[in-house]
Amino acid sequence: QVHLVESGGGLVQAGGSLRLSCAASGRPFSSYAMGWSRQVPGKERDIVAAISWSGGSTLYADSVQGRFTISRDNAKNTVYLQMNSLKPEDTAVYFCAAVITPLDIATMTYGEYDYWGQGTQVTVSS
Secondary structure, eight states: OEEEEEEOOEEEETTOOEEEEEEEEESOGGGEEEEEEEEOTTSOOEEEEEEOTTSOOEEEOTTTTTTEEEEEETTTTEEEEEEOSOOGGGOEEEEEEEEEOSSOOOOOOGGGOOEEOOOEEEEEEO
8 A cells, every 4th residue: 555645735826836745655665656647626637747666757748848847755755746837727636646567667647546645736826
């Protein structure tokens, strides 16, 4: 089992920045790839950023490419999402997710993730 807890959400003006954190416990952190997803009411949850267990591979959705950066610190069992140049359309509940994988790859496929956090609200005002 993997337990994930997000933090760092809040209210920010358009153009501002936030950094989300996700602390993991349970299985050895370096054994699983991580992702960040977001969900807006009435819409499906999408993966917006993903990182391999070594941190050597990262992927981004087109909507956040160049503005968001995913990173991880395996010594601290934590994955981060640095969000810059925030837009009102980034408003959503953000979830971190984990997938156990023997391969050092990142995945943007929602259905591949095995574990999810409880989510943290990000609101961007115009």
